[in-house]
Amino acid sequence: MSSVALYSARGNSTSNPGDSQRLNGQSTTPLDAMPVAVYDLTEKSLRDAENELVTLLGAERVITSLGERITHSSTEWSVAPGGDLDRHSFIVHPKSTEEVSAIAKICHKRRIPMIAFSGGTSLEGTLAATTRGGCCIDFQLMNKVIQLHAKDMDVVVQPGVGFEELNAQLDPQGYFFPPDPGPGAQIGGMIGQGCSGTNAYRYGTMKDWVLGMTVVLADGTIVRTRNRPRKSSAGYNLTQLMIGSEGTLGIVTEATLKLTSAPRNIRVAVLAFKTTQAAVDTAIEIVQNDMPVAALELLDGFTMKAVNQAGYCDKQYPEIPTLFMKFAGHTPQSVQELIDRVEDSAKRNGCQSLEFSKDDKEVAALWMARKTALWSLLAMKENPEDKFLSADAAVPISRLADLVEETTELLNKSGLIGSCLGHVGDGNFHTTVLYGGSDKDKARQIISTVQKRAIEMEGTITGEHGIGLEYRDMLVNENGPGFVDMMRHVKLALDPYCLLNPDKLFRVNWDAKRD
Secondary structure, eight states: OOOOOOEEEOOSOOSOTTSTTTTTTSSOOOGGGOOOEEEOOOHHHHHHHHHHHHHHHOGGGEEOOHHHHHHHHOOTTOSSOOOGGGOOSEEEOOOSHHHHHHHHHHHHHHTOOEEEESSOOOSSSTTOOTTSOOEEEEOTTOOOEEEEETTTTEEEEOTTOBHHHHHHHHGGGTEEOOOBOSTTOBHHHHHHHTOOBTTHHHHOOGGGSEEEEEEEOTTSOEEEOOOSSSOOOSSOOHHHHHTTSTTSSOEEEEEEEEOEEOOOSOEEEEEEOSSHHHHHHHHHHHHHTTOOOSEEEEEOHHHHHHHHHHOOSSSOOOSSOEEEEEEOOSSHHHHHHHHHHHHHHHHHTTOSEEEEOOSHHHHHHHHHHHHTHHHHHHTTOSSTTOEEEEEBOBOOGGGHHHHHHHHHHHHHHHTOEEEEEEEGGGTEEEEEEEEOGGGHHHHHHHHHHHHHHHHHTTOBSBSSSOOTTTTHHHHHHHHOHHHHHHHHHHHHHHOTTOOBSTTSSSOSOGGGOOO
């Protein structure tokens, strides 16, 4: 149990957190106008809260062990790993929306921060307890598919359901939920990050596949954002407000997801090119000519080298920029027609080699290179203790080749190991940089430069990973201070004590600054 004293996060306002001036009479809230956020993380407050939670949930569902607190504050994948001061005070395991509401009321009354946890695959430090303690709400026990509405093609799920497990249940019935982020991701976190994945080119992102949700607000209020029809003009679109909010506005306890027909007659193509520009030109032709490929991915030459050396695949590939594509359709004939169109485009752009799967076994074998790309890159570590930084900038597709080539030049000049790969169909690519302890600043400079160039190209610093802790100070550069100050104002309206995942996405307190 933490013995941290009453924690006051410094702002410039001296107003009481509960008074009517909380929203300052303005339409936006700059950081220096933020009211003081006071969190009661004294030993007595935490002990009393723990006792209330044990009464509510039972001792077995209120966890205070150091090991659990460490693993819930950060993961090996986080580029902003939590330190000793970023650990939660306790972890709770609710089983229902009503229990989450009761937990929120206890924390709200005692001014204890709350961080929702499902999957734990966040890369950008979203899980860390920056207020030096608080309550982690783990949805491990809220992992049920509540109801499938087959005729309506939607499904109601709890936040602890994994997308892979969901599709395993849906596939025998002919249905499919398209968003596919990293392995282990669960619906609650996918909503919080506004994720996507390799299927985004054809199917869109998480924002396109959530009809409505049940949300618990900071004070325990339960809100249903929308019913199940495919369209509605009834009021504010609260569903979309919550998607991508990284748990800073509300805690998702149930979601209604749209479904589509499961893809059939799947084929995979691997197309290697002499230059990144030639590969991207092919991708642009595919997009402009409305060729409905199911996935359109680019791996640079270094990534292909890593794939070959890692040994996850049974074959060796040319170590040059390579497009990986998936095709699917109602009939084998329609898929073959699409493949023929793509092949013609690739040849016009100087494709060096083409390979197409002939059966399901080859589909899995060829796609393995894309599926294991990150693992392959991490296998290139020169020292097991090396770490990595990652960015997922996105730009208009016409500028993608420029940014990838600039990034490759940056990596080559730095002397660090790194690569570019990503979802070329929507202009989103991932820069991964491996570094030893003394090179972290150099790695950060590369990532920062890529993000700045993306903004200059009218792009975004993150296409799908989110902001979390690591990139919140870069966010203001994307659309100006008004953009962030407006979000901060919305935060204050829904969470006036800044209890929900404080200091993620944007700062609410200067005191929470981390190195």
